[in-house]
Amino acid sequence: MASYTAPLREINFVLNDVLKVGRLAETLPAxxxxxxEVFTEMIETAAKFxxxxxxxxxxxxxxxxxxxHPDGSVTLPDGFKEAFHKYAAxxxxxxxxxxxYGGLGLPYTMAKVVEEMACSANVGFALFPGLTTGCFEAILANGNEEQKNTYLPKLGAGEWAGTMCLTEPQAGSDLGAVKTKATPQADGTFKLDGSKIFITGGEHDCTPNIVHFxxxxxxxxxxxxxxxxxxxxxxxxxxADGSPTTARNGVTCxxxxxxMGIHGSCTCVINFDGAVGTMIGKPGEGIMNMFVMMNLARILVGVQGLGLCExxxxxxxRYALDRKQGKTFNGxxxxxxxxxxxRMLLTMKAVTEGARVLAxxxxMYVDLAHHHEDAAVREEANDWVELNTPLVKGYxxxxAVDLGSMAIQVYGGHGFIREHGVEQILRDSKILCLYEGTNGIQAMDLVRRKLFLSEGRAVTRFFALVGKAATDASPDFAFISEPLKKALSDLEFATRWIHETFKSKPEEASFGCCDYLRAFSLVYLGYNWLRMAQAxxxxxDENFKAAKLNTARFFASKLLTQVTPLCETVKSxxxxxxxxxAAQLAA
Ligand SMILES: Cc1cc2nc3c(=O)[nH]c(=O)nc-3n(C[C@H](O)[C@H](O)[C@H](O)COP(=O)(O)OP(=O)(O)OC[C@H]3O[C@@H](n4cnc5c(N)ncnc54)[C@H](O)[C@@H]3O)c2cc1C
Structure with a gap:
C-alpha cells in the first residue's frame, strides 16, 4: 500500500527559510x-485532513x-461527496x-500549499474544488454585480461546484473552432446549444447545483x-432570490x-439544448475572459504535478529503505x-524539492501582483507570473510522469502490481500534461509569447537575478554557483538564438521548444537549489542540513548539467x- 505523510518540515523550510513568506504579511495590508504562524497552523490542519x-x-x-446512471445523473466514488463538504466547510x-464573497481571503500562496497536499493525497478528488475556484475567479474578474451576487458566495463557500466548458470534438488546443451557439433572447439572456466533451465535474451529486462557465x-x-x-x-x-429550483436547465450529461487515470474525477460529455445562460463580460472577449481562469488554472495543474512528484x-x-535485495557494494x-x-531516489528528491520552490x-508573485500597493511592484510580479506559468505547468x-515511472522502477515488479499503489501515480499523472493547454502548447507559449513579453523584459530580469545570485554566492557554494553560471550562459545563448530566428524562421525556432522549456526550468531549479543550499x-538540524546539501550537490552535477546539451538541441x-x-512519416 502507498502512504502519504505531508512533508511539513520541507514545506516550512521552503516557505520560511527560502522564500521568506513573512514578506506577504509585512508588505501587503490585505x-x-x-x-x-498563521501559515503553519493552517497548513498543519490541512495536512491532517x-x-x-x-x-x-x-x-x-x-x-x-x-x-x-440511465437518467443522466452521475455519482462519485464512495466518500467523495462527504469529503467535498468537509473540504468546503x-x-x-x-x-x-x-x-x-464567502472566501477566507488568505494568500494564494497558502492555497497552493494546501492544494499540493490535497493533490498528493487524492488528485482525482482535488479537481472538483480546483475547478470551482477557477469558475469563481472567472466570474469575479468579468461578471456583473448580479452574476457575482448570485454565484460567487455559493462557489466561494463550496456550496456549489464549478466547471470549465471549453473543449469540443473539433476544438481542443484550437479553441477558435468552438461551435456551441448562443442565441440572444429578448430578456437579455442567451440560449446555448452545442456539445462539450471532456468536461471535468460536468455532472455529479456532490453539490445541489453546478455552475458551468x-x-x-x-x-x-x-x-x-x-x-x-x-x-x-x-x-x-x-x-428570483438566486436559490436553485428543482427544474433542470437544458444541460445534460x-x-x-x-x-487511464484520475478515476475519481468524472469526465463528461455535456450537451446544451436551449440552456439559458447569461454572458460574462463583453461579446467577443471570451478568450480573454477565459484566460483569467486558465492562467491560474495552469499554475494549479502544475501544483497537481508537484503533489504527485511528492x-x-x-x-x-520509504520502499527502498525497507527492501532488501542482493549485495550492495558498501554492505x-x-x-x-x-x-x-x-541515483533514482536523489533525482526524485532533487526534482520535487526544487519544483516546490518554483511553484x-x-x-507569491500572484499575491504581489494582485495586492501590492505599488504599481511598479505589481507590474514586475505580473511579469514573473507570466514567465513562470508555462514552467510550473509544463515542468x-x-x-510527475517521469517520477511516477521512476517510483515503479524503484519498486521493481512490485511497482507494477496494483496493491502497492504506485502505478496509480503514473496513471493519474499523464492527464496533467494534456489539459489546460498541452505541454507542447506551454512550450510554445514560453517561446512565442513569454520571451517577447514587453520587449523581453521578464526574461532579461530572470537572467540578471540568477546571474547575480550565482556571482554573489560565497566559495562554499561554488559546487552549484559555477555550474549555474555555465547553464545560465548556455540558456542565454539559446534564448538569443530563438529571438533572432523566430521572426524569419518560426518553424526552426519552435522545433526544440519543449527542450527549451526543460532547460529553462532546470536553470530556475538551479537557482532554487542555490538558495536552498544557502538556507x-x-x-x-545537522541531519536536515547534510541531506539538503547532498541533494544540492547531486542536482548541480547530475541534473543542471543537462542544460548544455538541451540548449545545443534547441539551437540545431x-x-x-x-x-x-508529413505523409512520409507513415512510409
Ligand atoms: C480527463 C480530461 C479532463 C479534461 N477536463 C476538461 C475540462 O474540464 N474542460 C475542458 O474544456 N476541457 C477539458 N479537457 C480537454 C483538454 O483540455 C484537451 O484534451 C486539451 O486541450 C487538448 O486538446 P485535444 O485533446 O483535442 O488535443 P489536440 O489539440 O488535438 O492536440 C494533439 C497534439 O497536437 C499538439 N498541438 C495541437 N495544436 C498545437 C499547436 N498550435 N502548436 C503545437 N502543438 C499543437 C498538442 O500539443 C498535442 O500534442 C479534459 C481532457 C481530459 C482527457
Whole structure:
C-alpha cells in the first residue's frame, strides 16, 4: 500500500527559510494577518485532513470510479461527496477568495500549499474544488454585480461546484473552432446549444447545483477566437432570490469517459439544448475572459504535478529503505544502497524539492501582483507570473510522469502490481500534461509569447537575478554557483538564438521548444537549489542540513548539467526534419 505523510518540515523550510513568506504579511495590508504562524497552523490542519480524510479515499476511488446512471445523473466514488463538504466547510475551496464573497481571503500562496497536499493525497478528488475556484475567479474578474451576487458566495463557500466548458470534438488546443451557439433572447439572456466533451465535474451529486462557465459563439459572430464569448449556465434554473429550483436547465450529461487515470474525477460529455445562460463580460472577449481562469488554472495543474512528484518520491524512498535485495557494494542491507537506486531516489528528491520552490514562489508573485500597493511592484510580479506559468505547468507535470515511472522502477515488479499503489501515480499523472493547454502548447507559449513579453523584459530580469545570485554566492557554494553560471550562459545563448530566428524562421525556432522549456526550468531549479543550499547551511538540524546539501550537490552535477546539451538541441533547430512531407512519416 502507498502512504502519504505531508512533508511539513520541507514545506516550512521552503516557505520560511527560502522564500521568506513573512514578506506577504509585512508588505501587503490585505494579508497583514497571514503571518508565518498563521501559515503553519493552517497548513498543519490541512495536512491532517489530507492524510486522514482524502488519502484513504484515493485507491478505493480509483478502483470504483464514477458511475453514470440511465437518467443522466452521475455519482462519485464512495466518500467523495462527504469529503467535498468537509473540504468546503474547512474553508479550503475558498481559501484565497475574497471575504466579500464567502472566501477566507488568505494568500494564494497558502492555497497552493494546501492544494499540493490535497493533490498528493487524492488528485482525482482535488479537481472538483480546483475547478470551482477557477469558475469563481472567472466570474469575479468579468461578471456583473448580479452574476457575482448570485454565484460567487455559493462557489466561494463550496456550496456549489464549478466547471470549465471549453473543449469540443473539433476544438481542443484550437479553441477558435468552438461551435456551441448562443442565441440572444429578448430578456437579455442567451440560449446555448452545442456539445462539450471532456468536461471535468460536468455532472455529479456532490453539490445541489453546478455552475458551468461556457465558451460559445453568439449567433452571427465572426469565426475564430474573435467571435467567442463566455457565459454562465446554472445546472438548475434559479429563483428570483438566486436559490436553485428543482427544474433542470437544458444541460445534460450524455456519457462519461473511461480513462487511464484520475478515476475519481468524472469526465463528461455535456450537451446544451436551449440552456439559458447569461454572458460574462463583453461579446467577443471570451478568450480573454477565459484566460483569467486558465492562467491560474495552469499554475494549479502544475501544483497537481508537484503533489504527485511528492507522492512518488516519498513512497519510493520509504520502499527502498525497507527492501532488501542482493549485495550492495558498501554492505548496507537495502536497495537504497545500490548506486542505480540511489541515483533514482536523489533525482526524485532533487526534482520535487526544487519544483516546490518554483511553484510556491510563483504563488507569491500572484499575491504581489494582485495586492501590492505599488504599481511598479505589481507590474514586475505580473511579469514573473507570466514567465513562470508555462514552467510550473509544463515542468512540474512532465516530472510527475517521469517520477511516477521512476517510483515503479524503484519498486521493481512490485511497482507494477496494483496493491502497492504506485502505478496509480503514473496513471493519474499523464492527464496533467494534456489539459489546460498541452505541454507542447506551454512550450510554445514560453517561446512565442513569454520571451517577447514587453520587449523581453521578464526574461532579461530572470537572467540578471540568477546571474547575480550565482556571482554573489560565497566559495562554499561554488559546487552549484559555477555550474549555474555555465547553464545560465548556455540558456542565454539559446534564448538569443530563438529571438533572432523566430521572426524569419518560426518553424526552426519552435522545433526544440519543449527542450527549451526543460532547460529553462532546470536553470530556475538551479537557482532554487542555490538558495536552498544557502538556507540549509544556516540550519541547526545537522541531519536536515547534510541531506539538503547532498541533494544540492547531486542536482548541480547530475541534473543542471543537462542544460548544455538541451540548449545545443534547441539551437540545431528543425534542420531538414520539417521539409519531409508529413505523409512520409507513415512510409
Ligand atoms: C480527463 C480530461 C479532463 C479534461 N477536463 C476538461 C475540462 O474540464 N474542460 C475542458 O474544456 N476541457 C477539458 N479537457 C480537454 C483538454 O483540455 C484537451 O484534451 C486539451 O486541450 C487538448 O486538446 P485535444 O485533446 O483535442 O488535443 P489536440 O489539440 O488535438 O492536440 C494533439 C497534439 O497536437 C499538439 N498541438 C495541437 N495544436 C498545437 C499547436 N498550435 N502548436 C503545437 N502543438 C499543437 C498538442 O500539443 C498535442 O500534442 C479534459 C481532457 C481530459 C482527457
Amino acid at each position: 494579508f497583514a494577518d497571514a503571518t508565518p 489530507c492524510e486522514k480524510e482524502l488519502f484513504p479515499l484515493s485507491a478505493p476511488g480509483d478502483a470504483q470510479g464514477c458511475t453514470r 474547512n474553508g479550503y475551496v475558498g481559501l484565497p477568495n475574497t471575504t466579500e 461556457v465558451l460559445a459563439r453568439v449567433d452571427g459572430a465572426p469565426a475564430g477566437v474573435k467571435g467567442l464569448s463566455t457565459f454562465v449556465v446554472s445546472k438548475f434554473t434559479l429563483n 450524455s456519457s462519461i469517459e473511461h480513462k 507522492l512518488a518520491t516519498q513512497n519510493a524512498i 548496507q542491507p537495502t536497495i537504497a544502497d545500490h548506486p542505480d537506486v540511489r 510556491y514562489e510563483t504563488g 512540474c507535470t512532465d516530472m 540549509a547551511a544556516a540550519q541547526g 533547430g528543425a534542420g531538414e526534419f520539417m521539409s519531409l512531407p
